[in-house]
Amino acid sequence: MAISFVRKAKSVQQTVIEALQAKDLPKACPVCGQRSWVVAQGVTYLELGVPGTRYTTGYREEAIPCVPVVCNHCGNTLLFNLIVLGIWDQVRG
Ligand SMILES: [Zn+2]
Numbered sequence: 001m002a003i004s005f006v007r008k009a010k011s012v013q014q015t016v017i018e019a020l021q022a023k024d025l026p027k028a029c030p031v032c033g034q035r036s037w038v039v040a041q042g043v044t045y046l047e048l049g050v051p052g053t054r055y056t057t058g059y060r061e062e063a064i065p066c067v068p069v070v071c072n073h074c075g076n077t078l079l080f081n082l083i084v085l086g087i088w089d090q091v092r093g
Contacts, residue, residue, distance in 0.1 A: 012091050013039040016067045019085040029071040036072035043067055043082065043091060065092070 016039050027035045045063035065088055066079040082088040 010090075011041075012043065012067065013041060015087050015090055016069070016080065016082075016085070019087045020069070020080065023085075029074060029076050031076040032071060032074040034071060034073035038070045038072050040068040040070065044079070046079070067091075 027037075029035070029037070043065050044067070045065055047063040065082045067082060069078045069080060070076070082091055
Protein backbone atom coordinates (compact mmCIF):
# COMPACT_ATOMS: atom_id res chain seq x y z
CA MET A 1 0.00 0.00 0.00
CA ALA A 2 1.41 3.32 -1.06
CA ILE A 3 1.49 6.16 1.36
CA SER A 4 0.59 9.49 -0.11
CA PHE A 5 1.34 12.85 1.36
CA VAL A 6 -0.99 15.74 0.83
CA ARG A 7 0.48 19.16 1.13
CA LYS A 8 -1.99 21.18 3.11
CA ALA A 9 -2.49 24.65 1.72
CA LYS A 10 -2.81 27.54 4.07
CA SER A 11 -6.46 28.39 4.52
CA VAL A 12 -7.91 31.56 3.03
CA GLN A 13 -8.77 32.70 6.53
CA GLN A 14 -5.21 32.29 7.79
CA THR A 15 -3.81 34.09 4.75
CA VAL A 16 -6.22 36.99 5.31
CA ILE A 17 -5.50 37.16 9.04
CA GLU A 18 -1.75 37.35 8.42
CA ALA A 19 -2.20 40.06 5.75
CA LEU A 20 -4.41 42.14 8.05
CA GLN A 21 -2.06 41.73 11.00
CA ALA A 22 0.79 42.99 8.83
CA LYS A 23 -1.18 46.22 8.26
CA ASP A 24 -1.42 46.89 12.00
CA LEU A 25 -5.01 48.09 11.77
CA PRO A 26 -7.21 49.11 14.73
CA LYS A 27 -8.66 45.99 16.38
CA ALA A 28 -11.89 47.41 17.78
CA CYS A 29 -15.12 47.27 15.78
CA PRO A 30 -16.05 50.86 14.78
CA VAL A 31 -19.72 50.16 15.58
CA CYS A 32 -19.69 48.38 18.96
CA GLY A 33 -16.10 48.65 20.13
CA GLN A 34 -15.69 44.91 20.69
CA ARG A 35 -12.62 43.07 19.46
CA SER A 36 -14.11 39.79 18.28
CA TRP A 37 -13.81 39.26 14.54
CA VAL A 38 -14.48 36.28 12.30
CA VAL A 39 -12.98 35.91 8.84
CA ALA A 40 -15.48 34.30 6.46
CA GLN A 41 -14.64 30.99 4.86
CA GLY A 42 -14.47 32.03 1.25
CA VAL A 43 -14.30 34.85 -1.20
CA THR A 44 -17.09 37.16 -2.28
CA TYR A 45 -17.03 39.26 -5.43
CA LEU A 46 -18.20 42.82 -5.77
CA GLU A 47 -19.36 42.69 -9.33
CA LEU A 48 -18.94 45.91 -11.27
CA GLY A 49 -22.11 46.90 -13.07
CA VAL A 50 -22.44 48.79 -16.30
CA PRO A 51 -23.10 52.47 -15.55
CA GLY A 52 -26.54 53.62 -16.63
CA THR A 53 -28.06 50.15 -16.61
CA ARG A 54 -29.52 47.94 -13.95
CA TYR A 55 -27.73 44.90 -15.26
CA THR A 56 -24.45 43.52 -14.14
CA THR A 57 -21.68 42.28 -16.36
CA GLY A 58 -21.60 38.68 -15.21
CA TYR A 59 -17.87 38.55 -15.72
CA ARG A 60 -15.68 37.87 -12.75
CA GLU A 61 -12.81 39.69 -14.44
CA GLU A 62 -14.84 42.81 -13.76
CA ALA A 63 -15.33 42.16 -10.10
CA ILE A 64 -13.38 42.89 -6.95
CA PRO A 65 -12.48 39.80 -4.92
CA CYS A 66 -13.03 40.40 -1.23
CA VAL A 67 -13.18 38.51 2.02
CA PRO A 68 -15.82 39.50 4.58
CA VAL A 69 -14.63 40.04 8.12
CA VAL A 70 -17.53 40.03 10.56
CA CYS A 71 -17.76 41.45 14.06
CA ASN A 72 -18.84 38.52 16.20
CA HIS A 73 -20.74 40.85 18.54
CA CYS A 74 -22.84 43.22 16.38
CA GLY A 75 -22.52 41.72 12.91
CA ASN A 76 -20.81 44.71 11.35
CA THR A 77 -19.24 43.33 8.18
CA LEU A 78 -16.15 44.70 6.53
CA LEU A 79 -15.00 43.71 3.05
CA PHE A 80 -11.27 43.56 2.43
CA ASN A 81 -10.05 43.71 -1.16
CA LEU A 82 -7.70 40.77 -1.71
CA ILE A 83 -5.84 42.51 -4.54
CA VAL A 84 -5.01 45.51 -2.36
CA LEU A 85 -3.94 43.19 0.46
CA GLY A 86 -1.56 41.58 -2.03
CA ILE A 87 -2.83 38.04 -1.47
CA TRP A 88 -5.17 37.50 -4.40
CA ASP A 89 -2.68 35.25 -6.25
CA GLN A 90 -2.24 33.10 -3.13
CA VAL A 91 -5.94 32.83 -2.45
CA ARG A 92 -7.12 31.99 -5.95
CA GLY A 93 -4.43 29.34 -6.27
ZN1 LIG B 1 -19.23 45.20 16.34
